[in-house]
Amino acid sequence: MSAVKAAPVDPLALGARLESAGATAGFRSEPFGDSGGFPLFALTRHTRGPRPRIYVSAGIHGDEPGPPLALLSLIESGEFDGRAVWFICPMLNPQGLARGTRENASGTDQNRDYRHLASPEVRAHVRWLARQPNFDLAVCVHEDWESAGFYLYELNPDGRPSLADPMIAAASRVCAIDQSPTIEGREAKGGVIRPTFNPLEREKWPESIYLQVNHTRLSYTIETPSSLPLATRVEALRAALKAAFAAICAGTWA
């Protein structure tokens, strides 16, 4: 049984707030599955013309309430505007959120299940992803219970212009950056981890590897320390996301 670390969140109430704020901000809500009676859904917003396609996900770890709340806050403040085409999966593990556990109700860490697809939540998510176009940017939004500061993973196999520096700079104005030379067993510098590996050699895939293999050539997993007050975590995630969106939307899209 999973250890309960976070205060449980009511996924129905949070989902209703996300969908309501999304509707006001011009999003379409697309149900794509069910998780123990809680809906799985995506919020999408299309604007015609050349625009970057940006995917953002949150709530895959149920003991991390900050990420879905950060997305709700950004939807409410109008951040997801006509600069981009948006694909948002704001709450990928509602049963975990309801229980305050990292894993889903069956004890599966959904963020290690994107190769074997054992959980119904991940299978439903992958089916939804298969119907989407490729993304110019994907960001998976997380918290970390062990870290002392904000950090991120970058998967950028083609050496595209990195968004790591603007995200770290923005987060550093809200909270400390994890300056450890090693984070989660990987070499890090200034809060940035750039893993190099062959995805096919990895036994368990997090969402980010699945996205790299199937949907995008530029992705980030951003992590804010769970030891900080919830409002600070939300603000750090908001700042980093806004910086990433501003940087990529400033590019040329043909």
Ligand SMILES: [Zn+2]
């Ligand atoms: Zn996480």
